[in-house]
Amino acid sequence: MSDLTKLTATEIAGLVASGETSAVEVTQAHLGRIAAVDDRVHAFLHVDTEGALAAARAVDERRAAGEELGPLAGVPIAVKDVLTTKGVPTTVGSKILEGWRPPYDSTIVQRLRAAGTVMLGKTNMDEFAMGSSTEYSAYGPTHNPWDLDRIPGGSGGGSAAALAAYEAPLAIGSDTGGSIRQPGAVTGTVGAKPTYGGTSRYGLVAFSSSLDTPGPCARTVLDAALLHQVIGGHDPRDSTSIPAPVPDVVAAAKLGATGDLTGVKLGIVTEFTGEGAEPGVLAAFRESVDTLAKLGAEIVEVSCPHFAYALPAYYLIAPSECSSNLARFDGVRFGLRVGDDGNRSLEEVMSLTREAGFGAEVKRRIMIGTYALSSGYYDAYYGQAQKVRTLITRDFTAAFERVDALISPTTPFVAFPIGARTSDPYQMYLADLFTIPTNLYGGPGISVPCGLSDGLPVGLQVMAPTMADDRMYRVAAALESVVGTFTPPAL
Template sequence: MTDLTRLSASDLAKLISTGEVSAVEVATAHLDRIAAVDDRVHAFLHVDRAGALEAAAAVDRGEITGPLAGVPIAVKDVVTTKGVPTTAASKILEGWKPPYDATIVERLKKAGMPILGKTNMDEFAMGSSTEYSAYGPTNNPWDLGRIPGGSGGGSAAALAAYEAPLAIGTDTGGSIRQPGAVTGTVGAKPTYGGTSRYGLIAFSSSLDTPGPCARTVEDTALLHAVIAGHDPRDSTSIPQPVPDVVAAARLGATGDLTGVRLGIVKEFAGDGSEPGVTAAFQESLQKLVKLGAEVVEVSCPHFEYALPAYYLIAPSECSSNLARFDGVRYGLRAGDDGNRSLEEVMSLTREAGFGPEVKRRIIIGTYALSSGYYDAYYGQAQKVRTLITRDFQSAFEKVDVLVSPTTPFVAFPFGSRTSDPYQMYLADLFTIPTNLYGGPAISVPCGLSEGLPVGFQIMAPTLADDRMYRVAAALESAVGTFTPPAL
């Protein structure tokens, strides 16, 4: 019998809609797979077997239909799920059961998609390896001694380990795309404001973007279509129709890119990418040229300041957003002996509840926002953000999309970048510019380097999410998909 965990979401949806398999069988196959392998992968922080089976049974009773009805999904633990533990991989929220669903979770439920559980991540989505999870790292299914990327390493690893056919991630500086790249899976960051932030535990509100993760481009597009679209509960949600990303992916899969102009960014050359990453990227570029695409070099002179600007803006917003964890309304309270003051209890709670990277970023953000430093740091970073946006706008006058490797290096061994936090930040070198600009970008597996997956990034103009799906699907048709060794 077919192993249901190896099928694409698109194929699973067809089998369920024609009645060849039941949604309960599909959910059970994935729950059993999680039970069999997750002690080694540790992609999940919480598995909701009963909830997933109940949602699947509703589809089997014919109560819900739709393009992905019955296809199970894993959700990053920074997204609230009513009554199901949501921790953002932090001790400060251990055991917290949100009283409401995020908008994207509501949409998954309306689409009849059983939620298998909540996936591991760097604490509050701050990191590039899941090593900053308070509950221990996720192991990369390609090599269990290596990082699965981050912050959304759990979602990406769940896909690569066939524990789930689809997953939700969030991308603030690359947290969907970089894990996709290092696990050989697909991850898309939609246009900022294209997917609702309502119910996301906020890290950096002007950058946080939830998005779809899958093993194929078409599956990613199908999930994108389910979760995207205007939400009146998010004031930065864009009140415009979502581009038809599914049609664009199907068009791209025909393998014709005639007339499509791909921009390579001059300033990304000599960027310190590993030779194997550069080689896989260049080979893929040649394959796209064979499909009819044209390659144009463009200059984005301010991209070299994207990383410094990001690591001022994101910590500044985080220092403000994480003030809500005060030991009063939800989560941990530490040191409340009946004598200590509110302020002392608050400080002890935050000290006990936050991990080192979160504390570092709160302190940096507090510094960058303090009077006397504001203009030189946060204010200047916001001006650089304007210049980076202008670089994108002028590039998109000459090309349809920009392309680059997703991340400079393949999955690295655990512990190799935690002692110097700035070395970890370099993982986001190519993904961050897009977040500052607000446009969409996708990572697609394009080859292997030393037996480990390399990701190819496609960045598109704001609201032109369909464009990146077309190029991504064309690349996938040319290079195929990549399967990790058996666990």
């Protein structure tokens, strides 16, 4: 493994800016690493070698011309295959979009290109971001670099695995119910979900429009903050985008790295520290709480009673929105088309296309959502779930009147073996038990490595009020200053 692939994004950007190395050399090193290990990890669905080298050359030319480079210029990045990329395949992990090359870039990708980052390719994911293990990808599962027989989390397991396998120093994910934070936790990396509306959804293939949030993935908190700063901010093309500047998350990460949390009050969510989590996960979490206290934080217990209903509420709201959003995949306008032989009706072609193009988990959620929205059941199911969402928001509001941020384990368990939970959807859904409330509320959350259980990573989650993303970065960086970063066994 090249020494360049071991560096953080911050270190790489510094070397490129100083001329000690070139963006092309850095990119070649990471492309070489992908070629060496990705046949075992399967983090990538598409590697854009030509495009990556061209972007790297452009950065080197700008530096040679004396231009001032941005803080991440020349840094390679992997992008979850849920974001549109002009001329580069975007499949969302589904056969229904196999081979589709979008005619435009998403806002996130536009900002990445403008910042001089080098896109290596598109990463594997659960189909349409529906899953917690990246086993529901139509193109096969991704493997966790800590143990190739285990899952890397989901839905954005490809992005997290690329980081842990040193195939990329940065990655982009999307978080609908925990799909950035949960993969971060089980791969020993950092995953941050910004405030809903703090990053643009323009060009993000929709799963659940009131929940989907693009965000940064990295191996360090500072790298995640730098990436957050690049991709965040108002976008007039997204009606849910917040017209306000991004909080200074980079300054907060640097402040946290000093290891001083004096004056910070942290709330432990009582409902997330009892039954439901593995003993090893709780032990690592409690040890981290002790560490945060030693750094000066005041720790109090906070009860959020309606968090217990977050999981069932989410699995009514998200499927309902997905059943509406995925209606556009009909075999007529774009994507896969099956059965169009001139002898079948439009309805038959649509049915055959969806049968062939959608996987089992996507079909399951479409059916749940369609049922929940149907006449006679809307008020009983979807309407009630939205009321629970309001109660969860009130829990957060009340908690943040007492504390600056909330902390909990990120996931109830460490990475489980591939195939262990696919036959039991409910057990799979439990992977997002601790992350879902933040999505229903709309606030930011981050997962940072906090320890090991049976030799596998455990993550600590920090949740902050809406538009107070900087708070979570400060706390996460402070913990990282003591715990350090995690390195998986060599591949």
